[in-house]
Structure formats: structure tokens, C-alpha cells
Amino acid sequence: MEETKAVRPLSVCVFCGASPGDDPVYLEIAYQVGEMLGRRRHRLVYGAGGTGVMGAVARGAAEHGAPITGVIPSFLREREMSVEAPAQEMVLTKDLFERKQRMIGMADGFIVLPGGFGTLDELLEVVSMRALGVCAQPIVLVNPGSFWNPFVDLLKHLVKRGFAPSGDSFVLADGPLDAVRHLEQRNA
Numbered sequence: 237m238e239e240t241k242a243v244r245p246l247s248v249c250v251f252c253g254a255s256p257g258d259d260p261v262y263l264e265i266a267y268q269v270g271e272m273l274g275r276r277r278h279r280l281v282y283g284a285g286g287t288g289v290m291g292a293v294a295r296g297a298a299e300h301g302a303p304i305t306g307v308i309p310s311f312l313r314e315r316e317m318s319v320e321a322p323a324q325e326m327v328l329t330k331d332l333f334e335r336k337q338r339m340i341g342m343a344d345g346f347i348v349l350p351g352g353f354g355t356l357d358e359l360l361e362v363v364s365m366r367a368l369g370v371c372a373q374p375i376v377l378v379n380p381g382s383f384w385n386p387f388v389d390l391l392k393h394l395v396k397r398g399f400a401p402s403g404d405s406f407v408l409a410d411g412p413l414d415a416v417r418h419l420e421q422r423n424a
């Protein structure tokens with residue numbers, strides 16, 4: 237993998253699942269996203285957990301020198317950090333809503349990996365904010381195993397039926413390096 241130093245270190249918010257999913261490729265790609273952030277001197281901002289896809293991205297980042305900020309509601313701390321999470325700056329929030337706001341507020345851009353309800357909630361929040369023009373940060377979906385294809389189809393359906401604006405609120409990346417480069421270019 238390439239080891240180019242980025243021009244400006246970014247705070248990259250990664251939304252992804254607390255579970256591993258059904259395909260090891262999700263964890264492999266998540267680890268590589270974390271690795272790429274470390275190699276290119278960016279900060280990982282994420283949901284603080286040590287489990288599933290979240291744990292994999294954090295381990296990739298930590299093992300490649302990325303500073304990490306984990307944002308988590310107090311009530312989830314025990315459940316999602318029971319599996320050892322790497323050392324990180326911790327931000328405790330009162331609930332999930334505040335967590336999302338804090339993560340969005342810190343981010344220069346978003347990378348979205350496979351996940352469940354929480355990830356979908358976070359993704360839809362930033363996609364709708366961009367559609368309303370109240371969020372300028374770029375959003376990149378990383379798509380291992382074509383995971384996001386049904387989501388992309390659903391959005392096309394909403395546009396076709398006249399319920400959502402056309403126009404690209406996010407891009408699909410070819411892989412971890414492509415995703416990080418996109419955020420760098422949009423922040424140049």
C-alpha cells in the first residue's frame with residue numbers, strides 16, 4: 237500500500253457496524269481503512285467500540301499510528317467496549333443523538349463501512365443534511381461485497397418517485413485508498 241504523507245491531517249469520521257457481519261471481507265476492508273488513515277497521518281473519529289467492524293477499523297488505525305477519538309454514550313460504554321478497544325481519546329455523550337452530533341461536528345469527511353441500524357441512522361443523517369445544504373463534508377461509501385448496492389438502489393427509487401433530490405450526496409469508493417484520497421482531494 238502507498239505511504240504518501242497527506243498535505244493536511246484530516247479528522248475522518250468512520251461510521252460502521254458494532255457487529256462483524258457475515259463476511260470476513262468487511263473486517264479486512266475496515267482494518268485497511270484504519271491502516272490507510274494512519275499511513276496518511278489522519279485522525280480516526282468513530283463510535284469508540286472494540287467490537288465488529290468498529291473494532292477492526294480502530295485496530296488498523298492504532299497499529300499504524302493514527303490518533304483516535306472515540307465518541308460513545310455512557311450507557312453503551314460497557315457493552316461495546318467490553319472487547320478491548322485501542323487506546324483513544326474518549327468523548328462521553330449523554331445519548332446516541334449527541335454522539336452523532338459530536339462526531340459530525342468533528343469531521344472533515346465521512347467514510348461509511350458496512351453496518352446495521354446505527355450505521356444506517358448515521359449515514360442517513362449526513363446524506364439528508366447534505367441534501368438540505370447544512371453539511372458540506374464529503375461522504376464516501378466503501379462497498380466490500382457490494383454491501384451498499386441495495387441502499388444505492390433504494391435512493392435511486394426515492395429520486396425516481398419524486399421524494400428525494402437527484403444529485404450525488406455521496407460517492408462509492410473502489411477501496412480504502414480511493415476513499416481516503418477522495419476526502420483529501422475534497423479538503424485540499
Ligand SMILES: C/C(=C\CNc1ncnc2c1ncn2[C@@H]1O[C@H](COP(=O)(O)O)[C@@H](O)[C@H]1O)CO
Nearest residue numbers: 252253254255283332333351352353354355357
Ligand atoms: C435509537 C435512536 C436512533 C436510531 N438508532 C441508532 N442511532 C444511532 N446509533 C445507533 C443506533 N442504533 C445503534 N447505534 C449505535 O451505532 C453504532 C453502530 O451500530 P450498528 O447497528 O452495528 O450499525 C453502535 O455503536 C450502535 O450501538 C435514538 O437516537
